[in-house]
Amino acid sequence: MYTANTARYENMTYNRCGKSGLKLPAVSLGLWHNFGDNSAYSNMVDMCKTAFDHGITHFDLANNYGPAEGAAELNFGKILKENFKSYRDEMVISTKAGYYMWPGPYGDWGSRKYLIASLDQSLMRMGLEYVDIFYHHRMDPETPLEETMEALAQIVRSGKALYVGISNYDGPNLERAHAILKELHVPFIINQNRYNIFDRTIEKNGLKQKSKEVGTGIICFSPLAQGLLTDRYIDGIPEDSRIRTDGRFLKEGQLTEEKLANIKALNEIAKKRGQTLAEMALAWNLKDDYITSVIIGASRSSQILDNIKAIENTTFTEDELKEIDKYSK
Numbered sequence: 001m002y003t004a005n006t007a008r009y010e011n012m013t014y015n016r017c018g019k020s021g022l023k024l025p026a027v028s029l030g031l032w033h034n035f036g037d038n039s040a041y042s043n044m045v046d047m048c049k050t051a052f053d054h055g056i057t058h059f060d061l062a063n064n065y066g067p068a069e070g071a072a073e074l075n076f077g078k079i080l081k082e083n084f085k086s087y088r089d090e091m092v093i094s095t096k097a098g099y100y101m102w103p104g105p106y107g108d109w110g111s112r113k114y115l116i117a118s119l120d121q122s123l124m125r126m127g128l129e130y131v132d133i134f135y136h137h138r139m140d141p142e143t144p145l146e147e148t149m150e151a152l153a154q155i156v157r158s159g160k161a162l163y164v165g166i167s168n169y170d171g172p173n174l175e176r177a178h179a180i181l182k183e184l185h186v187p188f189i190i191n192q193n194r195y196n197i198f199d200r201t202i203e204k205n206g207l208k209q210k211s212k213e214v215g216t217g218i219i220c221f222s223p224l225a226q227g228l229l230t231d232r233y234i235d236g237i238p239e240d241s242r243i244r245t246d247g248r249f250l251k252e253g254q255l256t257e258e259k260l261a262n263i264k265a266l267n268e269i270a271k272k273r274g275q276t277l278a279e280m281a282l283a284w285n286l287k288d289d290y291i292t293s294v295i296i297g298a299s300r301s302s303q304i305l306d307n308i309k310a311i312e313n314t315t316f317t318e319d320e321l322k323e324i325d326k327y328s329k
């Protein structure tokens with residue numbers, strides 16, 4: 001039976017999620033990759049234990065994480081049952097629905113029908129009575145926002161989620177969602193969006209600013225640009241890297257000559273700061289108080305241990321920031 005490290009809360013930073021009562025670790029662990037049926041179960045267990053032993057209390061999932069869809073929740077459910085049973089109240093577990101999950105008109109997007117059924121399935125796969133945060137995974141332009149938000153309200157009222165969040169929304173739609181959820185007295189506390197040195201979309205689409213204004217938190221996904229913002233690809237494409245082992249979302253074509261040159265330049269800046277590129281990239285996200293947490297992915301425990309070190313230095317000089325901006329394409 002697993003016993004967690006008694007020193008697990010000593011070095012992690014916990015940030016308040018917007019104006020809510022919930023605090024999240026500055027570094028969270030995401031199960032999008034490396035928790036499906038094509039990965040070794042023993043490695044998944046090892047990564048969850050390493051994370052938890054170092055203060056990572058927050059685990060991020062979605063209905064469709066795999067392969068196959070649902071597999072990450074099933075595997076995580078097994079890990080919970082076998083190792084973390086006595087630690088449930090020390091964990092924040094998140095899941096989502098909004099992307100394709102099952103065939104037909106009720107397994108995708110943002111209807112009340114889909115969201116409620118999907119969360120019931122997620123809870124069953126993970127063997128849980130509730131999740132801590134349930135997200136609508138992407139804006140649905142065809143379903144009235146009121147319907148999607150009312151589904152989130154019902155989910156909280158039924159006790160199946162404690163808090164709700166939205167993912168991949170922009171500033172104006174966040175504002176609309178916030179207004180509806182406020183009227184419904186729903187604890188909407190968090191926005192999950194892609195944000196990293198290479199992708200500044202939330203600075204341009206109003207999400208970052210609006211989130212601050214309404215008092216919600218921001219949690220950044222793919223903070224390492226799926227591994228590009230690390231030393232992984234500096235000397236070529238390793239056989240055990242995401243590009244080679246799971247090219248579903250990170251394709252070799254994205255590693256252009258310009259990108260590689262920028263990665264190398266950023267790596268030099270990181271070295272001067274005494275950080276790995278991964279540590280610097282995460283520190284860059286965490287440097288401002290708009291950001292509650294970064295959700296890292298990992299293919300092995302050593303990466304989690306490296307990434308946690310990011311919180312040791314999240315301060316940048318103006319010159320460093322300008323230099324980083326030069327290589328941000």
Ligand code: NDP
Pocket residue numbers: 029030031032033060061137167168192193220221222223224225226227228230231232240241242243278295296297298299300302303304306307
């Ligand atoms: P990252 O940008 O953190 O990329 C993770 C990958 O980078 C790892 O799998 C590993 O790849 C490599 N890596 C990590 N740390 C290091 C290190 N220290 N040194 C070298 N390489 C490293 O995140 P992800 O793209 O995996 O996304 C993280 C999470 O965000 C997901 O699991 C999910 O929970 C969430 N997410 C949410 C989305 C949404 O729509 N809401 C969309 C996408 C993600 P390698 O295999 O090469 O070792």
